[in-house]
Amino acid sequence: MAFSAFRNANQDVIRFLFVIGISSFVLVIGLLLSQPEAKCAIVVLLMSCFWMLEILPLAVTALLPLIFFPVLEVAEADKVAVQYFKDINVLVFGGLAFAVSIEHWNVHKRVALATLKAFGSNKAMVLLSFMLIGWCLSMWISNTATTSMLIPIATAVANEFDPTTSSNRKRRKQQQQQQQEKAISGCENVIDSFESGIKETNLDQKEELDTFANDPAENESQINKTELETFVSFKRGLLLSVAYACSIGGTATITGTAPNALLLGNIEERYGKATAFNFGTYMIYSLPQSLICLLIAWTVIYFLQVHTFKKSKLDNQENESFREVIAQQYQELGCWKPAEMIVISLFVALALLWFFRSPKFIIGWADVLGLTGISDSSVVITIVLVLFACPSFSDEPKADKTLLTWPVIHQKLSWSMLFLLGGGFAMAFGVKSSGLDLVIMEGLKYFSNIPIFFLLFIIVTVVGFLTEFTSNTSTASIIQPIMASLAEALGVHPFLFMIPTTIACSFAFCFPVATPPNAIAFSEGTLRVRDMVKCGFMLNILCFSVATVWAFTWGELMFSMTSQQSP
Missing domain, CATH: 1.10.287 (Helix Hairpins)
Incomplete structure (x- = not known):
């Protein structure tokens, strides 16, 4: 034990010396350089290195622009600091706060069990029901929280098929x-x-x-x-289905995952708020694509992982057991409580207000009321304030008096996500203000000889497989400004490169370390890495193909991606 503690202490010292050494080296080199774009480039490289190797916590690495940009005279400190609490950061904060209220009152679990009760108990339908639940919930709450909630339920359901009990x-x-x-x-x-x-x-x-x-x-x-082989195969497929569905569901909405929120912020920063890109239009674009990817994932998992053995001779009895487990867990929740009904009602109201604020294909409520200055963040903060003020009407002595309290927010909200988003915006701001984006644009003109369709598919594939080993948020922070510069250099619509590559950041299905949902599913103990690779590699390629084709088809209808050069 003493040797282990000594070894860990040595590793901590080595990491400390490495961080101080490499940061000092970058600082000295930056001071010796004269061009602001070169100074910004070495800061971007340093952040990329720290993010990919996870030498420091991701949110801590995101704070580096606050130090390096002012010292190297890339940007002033006050202008950099503003990037950490922009309108989109407020939107993400509100979305995370509302998600906390859903989790706090167990609304997500009730919805999940009710959906499982409604579906059949055939193994294919069990897979599909879990995937639909994870897909729907992860559009609105953290895919990590959704996976954490669904994996114990999925395990309990799968164990009912265990022939050794x-x-x-x-x-x-x-x-x-x-x-x-x-x-x-x-x-x-x-x-x-x-x-x-x-x-x-x-x-x-x-x-x-x-x-x-x-x-x-x-x-x-x-x-x-x-029977044992059938059971183990089904359980592995069920765990994979939950993890993959939660990752895919996050791509359907702006608040579903951090790269999407980064995308909105970078588009507004670079092209202004007058573009047709907002919560509603993005959801119209991405929701059908996300559903197609979900059905592809269901098919791949079922035929590669579950449907590999003969039909169980106990399917009827097992199906009855499945129904009993779900009914028992749902019964344990009791009747709908007033707090749960209010939270689910506010959730529906929030989704409708977001979607119909200014959907572009029809006149939105903000247009009718003349509220041109209102944004999606204003809507969600209004709903969050209602949650803080509305009583819970709970008879339990230990229950909170209101639907949402600050101690609950303080404990459960993912604060690091806000800093991580801010770091991405700060990096993009430095790239633009230093002129590094123009340098990148000039260098990327050499790709003009490659057909746009194949170039996009190659980039989407590279970005997607890169996120198998790195954080999808950090990858999106690095790649989005580059994609905007590439599109401008090639004379094509920037959305054509920015949106598909951002979505590809969430398509990491091969390894346990790729995403939190993968890690949670793998930690259950039944899955093997080769199970993930077998299904995940094929699913990666298929989803990359869908993202590319979707940009050239539905993207043209929504944003004129292939016929215009600017948003």
């Missing part, structure tokens, strides 16, 4: 007895048929009786092995 063994023995009685009855019918002169026989039933009569132990062993 005493209840399932008892059901198997009962079924074998029924099959044996049926076989005996069939043979008696065969004898009666011969006695009456009828020549038709049922040889299959006689063979089945012989199997049970000659070696029942061998038969039991064979069934156990087949």
